[in-house]
Amino acid sequence: MSSPTPVEVSGLVRKFGYFYALDRVDLSVQEGTIALLLGSNGAGKTTLLRILAGLLEANEGTLRVLGLETKKDGETIRRRIGFLSHSLGLYSELTAHENLDFFSRLYSLPNRSRRIDDLLEEMNLSEWRDDPVRNYSRGMRQRLALARVFLHDPDLLLLDEPFTGLDARSSHVLAGKLRASCAAGKTVLLASHRLDVAGPVGDLAILLAAGRVAGTLDLEGTPSGERPRRLESFIEGAAE
Amino acid sequence: MDRNRAIIDSLLLLLTGAAMAVNLWLIFYFAPLERTMGLIQKIFYFHVPSAWVAFLAFFITFLMSIGYLASRRDWFDRAASSSASIGTVFCTIVLVTGPIWARPVWGIWWTWDARLTSTLVLWFIYVAYLLIRSYLPASGTKRGTLSAVVGIIGFLNVPLVYMSIRWWRTQHPQPVIAGGEGSGLEPRMKLAFFFSLAVFTLLYAVILRYRMRQSFIDGRVEKLLEERRRS
Amino acid sequence: MSDFSGLIAILRKDILIEFRTRQALISMTLFALLTVLLLAFAFEPTREETALIGPGLLWVAFAFAGTIGLEHTLSTEREEGGLEALLLAPLDRSTIYFAKLIANVIFMTVAEFLTIPVFVVFYNMNLIPFLGPLLLLNLLGTIGFCAVGTLLSVITAQTKLRGVLLPIILFPMIVPILLAAVEGTGALFRGDSPVGAFRLLIVYDIVFVVGGFLTFGFVVEE
Numbered sequence: 001m002s003s004p005t006p007v008e009v010s011g012l013v014r015k016f017g018y019f020y021a022l023d024r025v026d027l028s029v030q031e032g033t034i035a036l037l038l039g040s041n042g043a044g045k046t047t048l049l050r051i052l053a054g055l056l057e058a059n060e061g062t063l064r065v066l067g068l069e070t071k072k073d074g075e076t077i078r079r080r081i082g083f084l085s086h087s088l089g090l091y092s093e094l095t096a097h098e099n100l101d102f103f104s105r106l107y108s109l110p111n112r113s114r115r116i117d118d119l120l121e122e123m124n125l126s127e128w129r130d131d132p133v134r135n136y137s138r139g140m141r142q143r144l145a146l147a148r149v150f151l152h153d154p155d156l157l158l159l160d161e162p163f164t165g166l167d168a169r170s171s172h173v174l175a176g177k178l179r180a181s182c183a184a185g186k187t188v189l190l191a192s193h194r195l196d197v198a199g200p201v202g203d204l205a206i207l208l209a210a211g212r213v214a215g216t217l218d219l220e221g222t223p224s225g226e227r228p229r230r231l232e233s234f235i236e237g238a239a240e
Numbered sequence: 241m242d243r244n245r246a247i248i249d250s251l252l253l254l255l256t257g258a259a260m261a262v263n264l265w266l267i268f269y270f271a272p273l274e275r276t277m278g279l280i281q282k283i284f285y286f287h288v289p290s291a292w293v294a295f296l297a298f299f300i301t302f303l304m305s306i307g308y309l310a311s312r313r314d315w316f317d318r319a320a321s322s323s324a325s326i327g328t329v330f331c332t333i334v335l336v337t338g339p340i341w342a343r344p345v346w347g348i349w350w351t352w353d354a355r356l357t358s359t360l361v362l363w364f365i366y367v368a369y370l371l372i373r374s375y376l377p378a379s380g381t382k383r384g385t386l387s388a389v390v391g392i393i394g395f396l397n398v399p400l401v402y403m404s405i406r407w408w409r410t411q412h413p414q415p416v417i418a419g420g421e422g423s424g425l426e427p428r429m430k431l432a433f434f435f436s437l438a439v440f441t442l443l444y445a446v447i448l449r450y451r452m453r454q455s456f457i458d459g460r461v462e463k464l465l466e467e468r469r470r471s
Numbered sequence: 472m473s474d475f476s477g478l479i480a481i482l483r484k485d486i487l488i489e490f491r492t493r494q495a496l497i498s499m500t501l502f503a504l505l506t507v508l509l510l511a512f513a514f515e516p517t518r519e520e521t522a523l524i525g526p527g528l529l530w531v532a533f534a535f536a537g538t539i540g541l542e543h544t545l546s547t548e549r550e551e552g553g554l555e556a557l558l559l560a561p562l563d564r565s566t567i568y569f570a571k572l573i574a575n576v577i578f579m580t581v582a583e584f585l586t587i588p589v590f591v592v593f594y595n596m597n598l599i600p601f602l603g604p605l606l607l608l609n610l611l612g613t614i615g616f617c618a619v620g621t622l623l624s625v626i627t628a629q630t631k632l633r634g635v636l637l638p639i640i641l642f643p644m645i646v647p648i649l650l651a652a653v654e655g656t657g658a659l660f661r662g663d664s665p666v667g668a669f670r671l672l673i674v675y676d677i678v679f680v681v682g683g684f685l686t687f688g689f690v691v692e693e
Contacts, residue, residue: 017379079561089556105480106560364643375630404647
């Protein structure tokens with residue numbers, strides 16, 4: 001049985017007042033793909049991700065996430081997506097463990113503490129497990145927020161600038177984790193300015209400009225090392 | 241289109257103006273002077289219709305707010321907020337004319353009875369509604385949605401406030417409002433009163449029409465400003 | 472079922488944070504006590520007068536303190552992007568409303584429990600004979616206060632003035648609660664039946680818990 005396309009969007013419009021943040025966007029992302037969402041500030045990347053996560057409503061257009069309708073099946077969709085936003089969604093008075101414990105309770109996850117400890121280990125936070133998050137550096141918070149996103153093993157990951165504040169090592173860990181997720185049949189939609197770290201993991205690039213899809217680029221045939229350069233020339237080409 | 245609208249506008253204004261003139265004549269010349277209260281009783285031909293308009297306006301705000309949440313159409317939001325601002329003005333008129341009448345007749349400016357107090361509470365609620373609205377961004381749907389919720393919750397409170405105050409102060413005398421059932425109003429007074437009620441309702445409708453138009457123009461100005469900011 | 476465990480999880484988290492910082496309780500209780508103190512200075516009530524105005528004083532203090540509490544429970548969420556973390560969870564919006572409502576009721580009730588004994592001492596009152604009905608009256612009033620307050624605090628938090636507008640809209644909304652609590656407590660002091668007050672509070676609670684439940688989803692979505 002073939003599963004439905006994880007992200008399928010057509011004619012998507014979102015206005016803020018009279019400003020079109022998204023202006024008739026069509027796109028689809030296949031299962032097991034890492035799609036990069038590129039574009040300058042204000043191109044509509046965050047708006048698109050927030051609509052897919054169900055935090056914003058679209059004004060027009062059809063929208064299917066994991067084959068479901070966001071309006072009708074919001075709860076089911078939310079259970080199966082992981083969304084990393086600019087605001088990391090952590091409670092600074094709680095420790096890393098307590099934060100993840102809270103979120104795993106919200107998702108009613110089984111084997112909570114094992115899963116949490118594994119993720120903290122993976123994100124290299126085990127040492128600070130019982131420190132309140134208010135003492136964390138920006139990079140550590142980012143790592144903890146990423147752990148939260150992976151916590152419930154979502155089928156669709158929506159990541160807004162996941163590499164912000166991460167050092168080389170953590171970026172590498174994240175890239176590896178994203179690839180592994182894809183190999184396990186998960187789908188990733190990732191908005192980033194960092195072509196150097198995000199570029200190599202992308203299978204597909206979608207360029208947004210002024211709320212529209214300005215072009216897409218298939219990267220699957222391109223070796224990882226050459227992807228950032230191809231992306232750069234793709235962005236430059238689209239700008240002309 | 242514009243021409244038709246201009247014709248309707250002039251007709252409406254003419255009609256309202258003429259009706260108001262007739263209304264004033266009815267109130268001051270046609271209706272007889274009240275025996276005990278004298279001239280001050282005339283204020284009731286303005287006071288009670290203003291109260292009616294205020295409640296009607298807030299009720300319209302309530303309905304339009306529900307309409308907005310159900311449909312998300314800008315029109316409902318503009319109707320709701322326009323009606324609330326008109327209602328607040330008429331509510332203010334009620335609160336000002338009331339004490340002017342009460343002082344010579346009851347001998348006091350104010351009494352904490354159910355009608356007076358609930359009108360005052362109502363005034364506070366809708367001033368807060370307008371205040372909250374003015375501090376929300378004009379662009380986007382947030383302002384419409386949040387003020388619609390305040391418009392609904394605020395109106396739900398109206399009967400509760402009235403109930404609670406009436407029950408709190410049952411010992412107070414019922415206000416002697418002219419025009420109540422079986423108050424034995426003189427026929428000419430009755431005519432003037434109901435005519436005034438009708439004219440005030442018409443006045444509300446006309447002001448609402450203009451207020452909504454102004455609100456749409458505000459929206460257009462906002463749009464132009466925003467386009468300019470972004471370019 | 473997941474909604475119920477979600478509700479418990481949010482409550483547990485809010486109580487844990489409050490237990491750690493104690494910010495809400497300390498500021499609420501202090502504020503309520505200060506209000507009681509200031510009103511005592513302002514009115515210098517005799518014993519008979521206290522029986523008359525006491526319940527009113529107490530509820531004015533609760534209303535002020537409650538407003539601070541509402542602001543506070545919201546600010547723990549606001550710190551990290553509003554209610555976003557909760558909105559992303561697989562819960563119905565109304566679950567979030569009920570969780571926040573219950574958290575607010577718990578914090579406010581605790582602050583009330585800390586204030587009442589001091590009030591009793593300051594004003595030389597004996598509440599023991601009707602403590603049961605009095606606490607029930609308080610609880611019903613607190614539920615109504617928080618039902619409206621939880622909803623309105625989320626609304627005013629989205630304005631440019633943040634919390635400043637909350638009391639301006641909240642206080643006219645809670646007039647029925649104030650009157651019922653005052654009149655009900657007064658009836659208890661006089662030995663009359665407070666049934667009218669209970670009835671009014673129950674109607675109020677039902678109207679606004681249902682109202683909040685139905686509209687909360689609109690308030691948090693964009």
